[in-house]
Amino acid sequence: xxxxxxxxxxxxxxxxxxxxxxxxxxxxxxxxxxxxxxxxxxxxxxxxxxxxxxxxxxxxxxxxxxxxxxxxxxxxxxxxxxxxxxxxxxxxxxxxxxxxxxxxxxxxxxxxxxxxxxxxxxxxxxxxxxxxxxxxxxxxxxxxxxxxxxxxxxxxxxxxxxxxxxxxxxxxxxxxxxxxxxxxxxxxxxxxxxxxxxxxxxxxxxxxxxxxxxxxxxxxxxxxxxxxxxxxxxxxxxxxxxxxxxxxxxxxxxxxxxxxxxxxxxxxxxxxxxxxxxxxxxxxxxxxxxxxxxxxxx
Ligand SMILES: Cc1cc2nc3c(=O)[nH]c(=O)nc-3n(C[C@H](O)[C@H](O)[C@H](O)COP(=O)(O)O)c2cc1C
Numbered sequence: 384x385x386x387x388x389x390x391x392x393x394x395x396x397x398x399x400x401x402x403x404x405x406x407x408x409x410x411x412x413x414x415x416x417x418x419x420x421x422x423x424x425x426x427x428x429x430x431x432x433x434x435x436x437x438x439x440x441x442x443x444x445x446x447x448x449x450x451x452x453x454x455x456x457x458x459x460x461x462x463x464x465x466x467x468x469x470x471x472x473x474x475x476x477x478x479x480x481x482x483x484x485x486x487x488x489x490x491x492x493x494x495x496x497x498x499x500x501x502x503x504x505x506x507x508x509x510x511x512x513x514x515x516x517x518x519x520x521x522x523x524x525x526x527x528x529x530x531x532x533x534x535x536x537x538x539x540x541x542x543x544x545x546x547x548x549x550x551x552x553x554x555x556x557x558x559x560x561x562x563x564x565x566x567x568x569x570x571x572x573x574x575x576x577x578x579x580x581x582x583x584x585x586x587x588x589x590x591x592x593x594x595x596x597x598x599x600x601x602x603x604x605x606x607x608x609x610x611x612x613x614x615x616x617x618x619x620x621x622x623x624x625x626x627x628x629x630x631x632x633x634x635x636x637x638x639x640x641x642x643x644x645x646x647x648x649x650x651x652x653x654x655x656x657x658x659x660x661x662x663x664x665x666x667x668x669x670x671x672x673x674x675x676x677x678x679x680x681x
Pocket of ligand 1 (some may be wrong): 627
């Protein structure tokens with residue numbers, strides 16, 4: 384874990400950028416015994432949240448730290464707007480699709496690791512970085528996970544056969560939807576297609592990634608969403624297709640026993656499930672979305 388230690392006064396040019404950039408104001412300009420000015424780092428109350436902004440901004444690399452690998456440097460880092468033009472980025476955004484048809488082909492470990500790396504660099508609230516991942520590539524375990532979720536739907540289908548008896552016990556808000564002919568038809572179709580060998584949860588994808596993290600507040604869910612989005616775009620750039628599997632996320636969220644079986648610690652919950660695989664099809668065009676609803680307050 385990154386720990387800022389000091390400012391190397393030999394190379395520090397006292398530009399004060401670290402003082403400016405530090406959100407919690409841990410750098411200050413002070414005078415030493417001889418009256419010479421120097422920038423000092425001091426964090427007696429452990430306020431530093433390891434954002435690394437100080438070492439990213441320092442022109443002479445004078446911030447000393449421990450516990451982390453070297454920050455990434457590359458030509459053009461100072462002008463990120465030049466790395467990819469908006470028009471190209473927008474094409475990347477528009478061409479991302481949920482994939483539900485995959486080739487029967489494993490995803491190379493190196494590619495999965497690259498997707499995980501992209502998720503690693505997603506921002507998190509207060510820079511907590513407390514997300515962990517479980518990568519499942521074992522076909523039998525993926526199939527078992529899927530059938531557990533489908534069993535839930537099958538149980539629901541059986542219960543709906545006596546829906547008129549259940550009616551008084553179902554909360555008003557869900558009555559119409561749960562009791563509708565559409566739901567009945569949908570559940571019947573799920574059963575039929577599953578019996579025919581379809582995997583309606585993971586679509587026979589060769590890799591399932593479960594993201595889990597401690598539950599803080601809404602922020603845990605937001606953090607999970609950003610990480611998975613990073614992962615989806617990274618996968619796309621590696622020629623992989625992805626789908627976010629809310630069914631599996633919801634199942635894990637509610638099923639402590641299965642969380643435990645997968646190795647998710649008690650204090651953590653599931654904040655996203657992503658499948659990866661080589662897409663069977665390539666989309667020819669990017670569909671439209673609903674019109675934006677925006678209120679401008681100017
Ligand atoms: C939070 C979330 C949960 C989702 N859960 C599922 C799911 O369980 N099964 C599925 O097939 N697709 C799931 N999707 C994919 C959406 O259906 C898909 O994003 C949406 O239809 C738009 O299609 P696109 O991703 O190709 O643009 C989920 C997407 C999100 C963002």
